[in-house]
Amino acid sequence: MWVRSTLAYRTSFVLMTFGNFASSALDFVALLLMFSRVHALGGFALPEVAFLYGTCSLSLGLADLAVGNAERLGARIRDGTLDTLLLRPAPVYAQIAADRFALRRLGRTSQGLLVLLWSTGRIEVDWTPGRILMVPLTVVCGAVIFGAVFTAGAAFQFWAQDAAELQNSLTYGGNALLQYPPTVFARDLVRGVTFIVPLAFVNWLPALWLLGRPYPLGLPPWTAFLGPAVAALMVAGAALAWRCGVRAYRSTGS
Amino acid sequence: MLYMAVAAGSFRRYATYRAATAAGIVTNTVFGFIIAYAYLALWDQRPHLGGYGPAQALTFVWAGQALLAVAMIATGGLSELQERIRSGDVAVDLYRPADLQLWWLAADLGRAGIQLFGRGVAPMAVGALAFPLALPGDPLTWGWFLLSALLGVVVSFALRYLVALSTFWLLDSSGLAMISGLSGMFFSGMVLPLRVFPDGLSDVAQLLPWAALLQVPADVLIGARTGGALLRGLAFQAAWAAALLALGRLLQSAATRKVVVHGG
Numbered sequence: 116m117w118v119r120s121t122l123a124y125r126t127s128f129v130l131m132t133f134g135n136f137a138s139s140a141l142d143f144v145a146l147l148l149m150f151s152r153v154h155a156l157g158g159f160a161l162p163e164v165a166f167l168y169g170t171c172s173l174s175l176g177l178a179d180l181a182v183g184n185a186e187r188l189g190a191r192i193r194d195g196t197l198d199t200l201l202l203r204p205a206p207v208y209a210q211i212a213a214d215r216f217a218l219r220r221l222g223r224t225s226q227g228l229l230v231l232l233w234s235t236g237r238i239e240v241d242w243t244p245g246r247i248l249m250v251p252l253t254v255v256c257g258a259v260i261f262g263a264v265f266t267a268g269a270a271f272q273f274w275a276q277d278a279a280e281l282q283n284s285l286t287y288g289g290n291a292l293l294q295y296p297p298t299v300f301a302r303d304l305v306r307g308v309t310f311i312v313p314l315a316f317v318n319w320l321p322a323l324w325l326l327g328r329p330y331p332l333g334l335p336p337w338t339a340f341l342g343p344a345v346a347a348l349m350v351a352g353a354a355l356a357w358r359c360g361v362r363a364y365r366s367t368g369s
Numbered sequence: 370m371l372y373m374a375v376a377a378g379s380f381r382r383y384a385t386y387r388a389a390t391a392a393g394i395v396t397n398t399v400f401g402f403i404i405a406y407a408y409l410a411l412w413d414q415r416p417h418l419g420g421y422g423p424a425q426a427l428t429f430v431w432a433g434q435a436l437l438a439v440a441m442i443a444t445g446g447l448s449e450l451q452e453r454i455r456s457g458d459v460a461v462d463l464y465r466p467a468d469l470q471l472w473w474l475a476a477d478l479g480r481a482g483i484q485l486f487g488r489g490v491a492p493m494a495v496g497a498l499a500f501p502l503a504l505p506g507d508p509l510t511w512g513w514f515l516l517s518a519l520l521g522v523v524v525s526f527a528l529r530y531l532v533a534l535s536t537f538w539l540l541d542s543s544g545l546a547m548i549s550g551l552s553g554m555f556f557s558g559m560v561l562p563l564r565v566f567p568d569g570l571s572d573v574a575q576l577l578p579w580a581a582l583l584q585v586p587a588d589v590l591i592g593a594r595t596g597g598a599l600l601r602g603l604a605f606q607a608a609w610a611a612a613l614l615a616l617g618r619l620l621q622s623a624a625t626r627k628v629v630v631h632g633g
Contacts, residue, residue: 141551
C-alpha cells in the first residue's frame with residue numbers, strides 16, 4: 116500500500132530516489148576525491164576500498180529498505196498511535212517495519228550494488244566458486260546484522276523516545292567506518308567493533324579473507340566464516356530487546 | 370525587541386529536547402572519530418595536503434562535527450515553515466505585525482545558540498581530549514571564529530529560507546530541500562575540506578555560498594586565515610548573507626502577492 120501511495124507522486128518519488136542515490140554516492144565521491152590525491156589508504160588501493168564500500172553500503176541499504184522505518188517508533192509512542200498497531204491482529208514488529216515502506220531507499224541499494232560490481236572486476240582475487248559464493252553471503256549476513264541493530268535501536272526507544280538518532284551512530288556510522296580498511300583505525304576501536312558490537316563481521320573479516328590480507332587483530336582465518344553465526348546471535352539479542360520493550364510499554368496517559 | 374523574544378523562545382524550546390541532544394552528541398562524536406582516523410591516514414600519505422598539517426586537518430574534522438547541527442549544514446529548507454505554507458497556516462503568520470523573514474531568522478538564531486552549547490562544545494571537547502588538535506591559544510581568534518560561525522548560520526538560514534519559500538509554488542518542496550542539503554554537505558567542506566578538492570573544483574567551490582558554512586569558519590579556527598585573509602573571509606560571508614537575504618525578501622514579496630487564502 117505504501118509502495119502504491121509513494122508511486123502516486125511520481126515526480127517526488129523520482130527526486131527522492133535520486134536524492135537517496137546521490138546522498139549515498141556522496142560518500143563514494145569523497146573516497147574518489149581522496150584517491151585523486153593518494154594511491155593507497157592504510158595500505159589499501161582504490162578497488163579494495165571500493166569493495167569494502169560496496170559490500171557494507173549494499174548491506175545497509177537492504178537492511179534500511181526492510182526494517183529502517185522501525186526508527187519511527189519513538190514518534191508513534193509520543194503521539195500514541197502505537198496503540199492502534201497493538202490492537203490489530205498482526206505482529207507489531209511486522210507492522211512497524213512495513214510502516215511507510217519507502218521504496219525510494221532502493222537508491223542506496225542500487226548505488227552500493229554498482230560500486231560492488233565495479234570493484235569485483237578490479238580486485239585481484241582468484242575467483243573459485245567458494246569465493247564467489249562468499250560475496251552474496253557477506254552481503255546477506257551484513258544486512259541481517261544491520262537489521263538487528265535497527266531493531267535494537269527501535270526497541271531502545273521504548274525507554275528513550277527522543278533518542279532515534281542514537282542508532283544512526285551504529286548504522287550510518289558503522290557504514291562510514293566499514294568503508295575504510297581496518298588498518299586506518301586505532302586498535303581499540305577495531306577491538307570494539309569486533310568483540311563488543313560485532314560490526315566487523317558485516318564486511319571487514321570476510322572481505323579481508325577474500326583479499327588475502329591479515330586482519331589487524333591477528334584473528335585466525337576461520338573467523339571470516341563466522342558471519343552467519345554472528346548474525347543469528349545479533350538477531351536473537353535484538354528480538355529479546357524488542358520483546359522486553361513491548362512488555363515494558365505503557366501507553367501515554369496511563 | 371520582539372525578535373529577541375522570538376529568539377529566546379526558540380532557545381528555550383530546543384533546550385528541552387535533552388535526550389535528542391544527547392543522542393546527537395554521541396552521533397557527532399562517533400562520526401568525528403571515524404573521519405579523524407580516515408584523515409590521519411590521508412595526511413600520513415600526503416603531509417601537507419591542502420596546505421594543512423595533520424593537527425589542522427583533525428581540527429577541521431571536529432569543527433565540522435561541531436557546526437553540523439549549529440549551521441544545519443546537511444539540512445535544506447525549514448520543515449516547519451514549509452508545512453505551514455503547504456497547509457495554509459502561513460496566512461496567519463502574514464497577518465502578524467512582524468516580518469516573516471526576520472521572525473524565522475530570529476527563531477533560527479535562537480536554535481543555533483542553544484545547539485552551539487549542546488551539540489557544538491561537547492564533540493569538540495572529546496575530540497580535543499582524544500587527538501592533538503590545533504586549537505587557537507588566544508581568545509581573539511576564538512572571537513573571530515564565533516563571529517564567522519554566526520555569519521555561517523545566517524548564510525545557511527538565508528539559503529534554507531529560499532528553499533522554504535519555494536513551497537509557495539511547488540507545494541511539496543521536500544525534493545528540493547534534499548538536493549539543497551546534499552549541496553550543503555558537499556560544497557561546505559563537510560565531506561572533504563574544499564582546499565583538498567582537485568584544483569579547478571576547489572576554486573569554484575570556495576566561491577559558492579556553502580563555503581561560508583564550514584570552510585571559512587574552520588579556516589579561521591585552525592589559523593589558516595589570518596590578517597587580510599581573515600577579513601576577506603568574513604567579508605565573503607557577509608556579502609553572501611546580504612545577497613541571499615535580499616533575494617529571500619524579493620521572493621517573499623512575490624509569494625505574498627501570489628498567496629490566495631481559501632474563503633477570500
